[in-house]
Amino acid sequence: MAAPDRTGPAMAVAASGAASGDTIEPSVIARIMGLGSVFGKGLRDSRRGALIIGVLLGILVLITGSQISLEYNTAIERAALAAQMSGLPAVFQGMLGEPIRIETLGGFLSWRMFGFVPVMVGIWSIVALSGTLAGELARGSLDVLAGGPIGRRRLAIVKLGSHLVALAIAVLILAIATFITVVAFGTLPGDSLGIEAALGQAAWVFVATLVPGSVAFAVAPIVGRSSAIGVGALVLFVSFIVNGYGDLVPAFDAIRPLSYFDLTAGHRPLAGAWDWPALGLLAAIVAAVLAVGVVVFERRDLLVPSEGRQVVPRLDAWIMGPFTRSLGERLPAALAWGGALGLYGVVLATSADEFVAQLSQIPQVIEMIERFFPDADILSVGGFLQLAYFSEAIILVGLAAAFFVAGWASDEGERRIEMVMGAPVSRAEWAIRSSLGVMAAIAIMTLIIDLGIIVGARIQGEDGLGLALGVSVLGLYGMAVAGVGLAVGGLVRPGIAAVVVVSLTIGFYLLDLLGTILRLPDAIVGLSLNQHLGRPILGEFDGFGLVLCMALAFGGVALAALGMSRRDVGR
Amino acid sequence: MTAVIETRALTKRYGEHRGIDEVDLEVHEGEIFGFLGPNGAGKTTTIRVLLDLIRPTSGSAKVFGIETTVDPVAIRRRIGYLSGEFTLYDRLTGAETIDYFANLRGGVDRAYQGQLVERLDLDVSRRFREYSKGNKQKVGLVVALQHRPELLILDEPTAGLDPLVQQTFNALMFEAKAEGRTVFLSSHIISEIERVGDRAGIIREGRLVRVDSVAGLRDLSAHEVELRFPGPVPSAIFEAIEGVSNVSAEGHTLRMLVSGPIAPVVKAAAALELTDFISREPSLEEIFLSEYGREVASSREVVGGRS
Ligand SMILES: Nc1ncnc2c1ncn2[C@@H]1O[C@H](COP(=O)(O)OP(=O)(O)O)[C@@H](O)[C@H]1O
Ligand SMILES: [Mg+2]
Numbered sequence: 042m043a044a045p046d047r048t049g050p051a052m053a054v055a056a057s058g059a060a061s062g063d064t065i066e067p068s069v070i071a072r073i074m075g076l077g078s079v080f081g082k083g084l085r086d087s088r089r090g091a092l093i094i095g096v097l098l099g100i101l102v103l104i105t106g107s108q109i110s111l112e113y114n115t116a117i118e119r120a121a122l123a124a125q126m127s128g129l130p131a132v133f134q135g136m137l138g139e140p141i142r143i144e145t146l147g148g149f150l151s152w153r154m155f156g157f158v159p160v161m162v163g164i165w166s167i168v169a170l171s172g173t174l175a176g177e178l179a180r181g182s183l184d185v186l187a188g189g190p191i192g193r194r195r196l197a198i199v200k201l202g203s204h205l206v207a208l209a210i211a212v213l214i215l216a217i218a219t220f221i222t223v224v225a226f227g228t229l230p231g232d233s234l235g236i237e238a239a240l241g242q243a244a245w246v247f248v249a250t251l252v253p254g255s256v257a258f259a260v261a262p263i264v265g266r267s268s269a270i271g272v273g274a275l276v277l278f279v280s281f282i283v284n285g286y287g288d289l290v291p292a293f294d295a296i297r298p299l300s301y302f303d304l305t306a307g308h309r310p311l312a313g314a315w316d317w318p319a320l321g322l323l324a325a326i327v328a329a330v331l332a333v334g335v336v337v338f339e340r341r342d343l344l345v346p347s348e349g350r351q352v353v354p355r356l357d358a359w360i361m362g363p364f365t366r367s368l369g370e371r372l373p374a375a376l377a378w379g380g381a382l383g384l385y386g387v388v389l390a391t392s393a394d395e396f397v398a399q400l401s402q403i404p405q406v407i408e409m410i411e412r413f414f415p416d417a418d419i420l421s422v423g424g425f426l427q428l429a430y431f432s433e434a435i436i437l438v439g440l441a442a443a444f445f446v447a448g449w450a451s452d453e454g455e456r457r458i459e460m461v462m463g464a465p466v467s468r469a470e471w472a473i474r475s476s477l478g479v480m481a482a483i484a485i486m487t488l489i490i491d492l493g494i495i496v497g498a499r500i501q502g503e504d505g506l507g508l509a510l511g512v513s514v515l516g517l518y519g520m521a522v523a524g525v526g527l528a529v530g531g532l533v534r535p536g537i538a539a540v541v542v543v544s545l546t547i548g549f550y551l552l553d554l555l556g557t558i559l560r561l562p563d564a565i566v567g568l569s570l571n572q573h574l575g576r577p578i579l580g581e582f583d584g585f586g587l588v589l590c591m592a593l594a595f596g597g598v599a600l601a602a603l604g605m606s607r608r609d610v611g612r
Numbered sequence: 613m614t615a616v617i618e619t620r621a622l623t624k625r626y627g628e629h630r631g632i633d634e635v636d637l638e639v640h641e642g643e644i645f646g647f648l649g650p651n652g653a654g655k656t657t658t659i660r661v662l663l664d665l666i667r668p669t670s671g672s673a674k675v676f677g678i679e680t681t682v683d684p685v686a687i688r689r690r691i692g693y694l695s696g697e698f699t700l701y702d703r704l705t706g707a708e709t710i711d712y713f714a715n716l717r718g719g720v721d722r723a724y725q726g727q728l729v730e731r732l733d734l735d736v737s738r739r740f741r742e743y744s745k746g747n748k749q750k751v752g753l754v755v756a757l758q759h760r761p762e763l764l765i766l767d768e769p770t771a772g773l774d775p776l777v778q779q780t781f782n783a784l785m786f787e788a789k790a791e792g793r794t795v796f797l798s799s800h801i802i803s804e805i806e807r808v809g810d811r812a813g814i815i816r817e818g819r820l821v822r823v824d825s826v827a828g829l830r831d832l833s834a835h836e837v838e839l840r841f842p843g844p845v846p847s848a849i850f851e852a853i854e855g856v857s858n859v860s861a862e863g864h865t866l867r868m869l870v871s872g873p874i875a876p877v878v879k880a881a882a883a884l885e886l887t888d889f890i891s892r893e894p895s896l897e898e899i900f901l902s903e904y905g906r907e908v909a910s911s912r913e914v915v916g917g918r919s
Contacts, residue, residue, distance in 0.1 A: 359708075360704065360711055360715060366701070457698065457701065459697065460752065460755060463691070463694075463695070463756065465689040467685045468664075468684075
C-alpha cells in the first residue's frame, strides 16, 4: 500500500531520504489544514506566527519604502543619501555589507532593511525548529506520536515540512509587500523592478533564515532545546557579525568566507545583483543539515538514555529558595551568553588600534567623523567599541534577556509553580524572588562581558575600567527589557513574556537604525530605548535613560508581583 | 467534628467554560476523604481553588477555617500538596528537588524524609528529567509528605505508580490517619478510594452529586438482579415492585436494577418457577457508572421529549 507522499512541495527541500510506509490517509485538505496529520497540526501551530511575521515585515517594508520615497523624492537627493551612506566607513553603516545601487528604492531596501531580515526571522526559525522535536521529546508527546503508525523519520520530515511551509508563507507575504512598495513608491527612473526581483530577494531570505534554524534542528535531539537555541543563535550572530565587521577586524576577515552572509553577499535581486549559484549552494547545505537532523532524530532513543550517567554533584547553593533556584536555572545560560559576548568584546577591543591607525590616515574620514561626533574622542578604543560593539551587542543582550525571561515564564507554563505554591510561599513573594533571579543572571552575564572588555583593553595597553563601566549600561538595558517582559508575564500570562522582550529589542533596534535615515520625528525615534543610553563607553552617560532603565527593571518586577497575586496561576 | 475543608456554593468558570458549579464540600478532621470523578469533572479545579492557585468565580472555600483567598500562605504552611499535573526542575536530582521543597518550609525531619524515600523505593541520585512518570510521581509524593502536614491534598496521587508502590502509598495514608491527620485525595479510580477512604464525594460535570461514607455509598446503590425462567418471562410482576427499574427481558432471562431493600424482589421471585437467581453487589466503580449513566439517560429523555 504505497500511497504517494502528499505532504507538500516544501518537503522537497528536506526530503533527502524519501518517506516510506503509508497507510490509508485522510483527505489532502484535512492533512494540510486540519488535524488530519502531523503536518497539518504543525502548520496550524506555526500558521499564526508565520502570518504575524510576514505581515509585520511587510508593513516595515511599506513604511521604509514610502518614507524613503517621500523624504528623498528627487534623483539628486537620493544620490546624496547614497553618497553619504556609502562614504561612511563600514563601522558607521551598521553591519549591512557593501552598499549596492542604494540610490534606487530597491537597492536601498535590500541593503538597509533586508540585510537584517534573516536575523529577525532567523530567531523565529531557531526557536521553532529547535522545538519541533526536542520540545515534543521533553513533553513526552513524541512517545505517543512515534508509537503510532507513523514512522519516526517520516514524523521528523513532516514536522519539518510544516515549518518550511509556514516560513514560505511569511516570506511570500514579504515578497508581495515588497513588490507593492516598489510599484507604489518607486517614483524615480531607476526604481522600477519586476516581481521576480522581489521573489528572488525573498528566496534569499528563506534560505538564509533557515541556516541557523537547520543547525538548531540538527543538534536539538542531542543537546536539548535550550542548548540548541544557543548553538543556532551563535551560528546566526557569528555569521552576521563576522560578515559585517570583516573589513575592520582582521580576525573576522580570516573566517569571513565561512559566513553564509558573505557567501550570498552577491545575491541582491532588489539591487539588480543576482547570484543563484551561491544561493543554490547555501540551499544545498541547508538541506543537508536538515537531513542530518532527521537522521539524528531517527537514530536517537526516544527517552534520554541514562546509561553511563555521571554522579551529579550537589548544588546546595541553588536550592535555597525561589531566588537562588531561579538564578541557578539561568546560570549556565548566563555564563554562555556572557562568555560569547565577552569574547566578541575581546576580539573587537584588540582590533581597535589597527582600525584607529587605518582611519587616522584618511583625513577626510576624520573630518567627517568629527562632524558626526563633534564632542567625542572617536579615535580611541572606546570610540571604536561604542560604534562597533555597543550598538550591535545590544540586540544580543536583549535576546539573552528574552531567553532568561522565557525560562522564568516556563515555571508557570510548564507547571513547576504548581508544586512550589504548595509550600508556604505567597505568589507575590515567588514573583519577586524569582524575577530578581532573572535580574541577577543578567548582572552576572554583564560582569563577564565587562571582564572580556577589560581583558581586550589591557591587551591594547589601556586601563579598561572606564570602558567596562560603559559596557555595563548594556546590562542595565537588558534588565529594562526583561522588566517589561516580566511585568507582562505577571499581569497577563507567562506565554507572551519572552515574545514581548524579543519584540521590544528588535523594535528598539530598528527604530534607532532606521529612524534617523527615514527622518522620522524625534518624538517617534525617541520611543526607542536605545536612543536614551548615551555613548557610555565614551563616558557619556544619559542620566534620564539610566533612571528609565532602572525604573523599567524594578517597576517590572513589582508589576510582575502585583499581576501574579491578582490573576489565576497556571491559566 | 471540625471541618478541615469547607466550601460553600463554590463556583469556578473559565470564561465561558464550566469549571465547577456550586460545590458544597465538607472534609472532617482525621478522615480520608476520596474525591471521585471522571476526567474533566472538576477535581483539579476544586483542589486548585483550595491552594489559591485559582480564585473562585463565586462562593467560598475555607481550609482550617481560613478563607483561601485571604491567607493562602497560612494554609499552605499546614498542608502537603501533590499536583495532578506538574513538572519540576530538569537539571536537579531527586534529592536536590526534595531538599529544595524542604528548604521552602524551613527544613524538615531528615530521618522521616529518608524513610519516605526508602519506602517508596526512589533512587534520588538521578536528574529529574531522567525519571519515568512513576518516579516523578514518587518525588512529588515525598515533597508532599516529608513535613508531616496536618492536611494532605493529593490530586490523583497514584497515577503512574505500580501496584506494589500503591500498597506503600495506601499504608502511608493509613499512617497519616492514625496520627490524626486528614487526607483529601482525588481519583477517577473507585477501587483506590474503596481501599483507603472513609468517605467519598462524587463530582460530575462540575457538580458534587453525592457525598457519603464509602460503605454508605455501597448501601445506597442498586443491585443488579438477573432471573432465569424455564418458560415465558413475567416482566410485569417485577416492574410493579417499588425500587425496581431498567427491567429488560432477553429470551428466558430477566434483568433489573433494584435500589433499596432487595427483599420484595426475592419474595416475588420465590413464588415463581426459577432456574437461576443472581444478585450482584456492585463495586463502587459500578455505582459510579450507574450514577453517571442514569443522569446521561435522563438528560437524553428530556432532549428526546422536546423533539
Ligand atoms: N485552564 C482552563 N481553561 C479552561 N477550562 C478549563 C481549564 N482547566 C480546566 N478546565 C475545564 O474545567 C473542567 C474541569 O477540569 P478539571 O478540574 O481539570 O477536571 P478533573 O481534574 O476532574 O479531570 C473541564 O471541563 C476542563 O475542560
Ligand atoms: Mg485533574
